[in-house]
Amino acid sequence: MAKRDYYTVLGISKGASADEIKKAYRTKAKELHPDRNTDNPESEAQFKEAGEAYDVLKDADKKAAYDRYGHAAFEGGMGGGGRPGGGYGGGQGDFSSAFSDVFDDLFGDFMGGQRGGGRQRAARGADLRYNLRVSLEEAYSGLQKTISVPTSVACDSCNGTGAEGGAEPTTCPTCSGMGKVRAQQGFFTVERTCPTCSGLGQTIKNPCGKCHGQGRVQKDRSLAVNIPAGVETGTRIRLAGEGEAGMRGGPTGDLYIFIEVEAHKIFEREGVNLFCRVPVSMAAAALGGDIEVPTIDGGRSRVKIPSGSQSGRQMRLRSKGMPALRGGGAGDMFIELAVETPVNLTSKQKELLKEFENLSEDNNPESKSFFSSVKNFWDSMKG
DSSP states (O other), X not given: OOOOOHHHHHTOOTTOOHHHHHHHHHHHHHHHOGGGOTTOTTHHXXXXXXXXXXXHHTSHHHHHHHHHHGGGGGSTTOOSSOOTXXXXXXXXXXXXXXXXHHHHHHHGGGGTTOOSTTTTSXXXXXXXXXXXXXXXXXXHHOEEEEEEEEEEEEOTTTTTSSBGGGXXXXXXXXXXXXXXXXXXXXXXXXXXXXXTTTTXXXXXXXXXXXXXXXXXXXXXXXXXXXXXXXXXXXXXEEETTOSOOOXXXXXXXXXXXXXXXXXXXXXXXXXXXEEEEEEEEHHHHHHOEEEEEEOTTSOEEEEEEOTTOOTTOEEEETTOSOBOTTSSOBOOEEEEEEEEOOOSOOHHHHHHHHHHHHTOTTSOHHHHHHHHHHHHHHHHHHO
């Protein structure tokens, strides 16, 4: 089967520029990659064909030979860089090199933008995390808090360049500023970090004596942080540009503050609502009355206890809870009664309680119902 014209394969005209050729191949490589065309048995062959076309047209000498002689330029030893014989791994030239040239553009975003010549020269600083504990009262009202963050800052001796006196680094002679070197091993091209510049693409002849060529030094910084009202455990606050300084003048990372709200002795929090467990005496629960309870803002509220209240009964104080973090009002506060059994009774108290118990046959409907059910259960088991 005759080979197709390389320009036709990539969908470009004969006068296309180098950038247009590369862009066309990128598009084709994405479109025809076998992993994205599992239902098309011809995708692999078409993918290889596009790589073969790009390998020839990206090279000025090969392109000139192809424009003059066509496919014959790479057959029968006429030169042009391809190995004789044609087919995948033959007449297509160095297909692995062709794909490697656009690999950075195809997948660079997924690799964090760290591939490609010169991208690592000024490396971005790392993001930092700071865990900040606040009280429930502070979470309710919000506050400004000063924190001390150990971090890397730009070296003031070399202005962050890493070179003595602030001189500019020079292009690495080993990788020509690419930050990586390639070695051909048969069909494959192996790429590794440049051993001379450690992937930075630049070298420093006279490193700064203070930062030793890093362009940054360790230092504790004090920062004022605004904690908004309504924060809860897990809330994250981002301070852009307050992280670690970049390598050799690179951009600064960010600082992320993670909030942890401490447990409170009186209130228990669930979202924007607060719960307060209030013990009441047996007599107060039976007779009813008023009690005074605290609120998170430091105030007091009076709550009426209905007569005959049982443990676990809840009463709501509207809008006495936590404020919503992004506005929208406040939650509620729930008072939960805990009827307390008296302890350490005197002889007189015991005598009065016994007398009260003897007179309380009709005052405990729940007990009466329960024990009636128990009696029926035992009677049924006997039967």
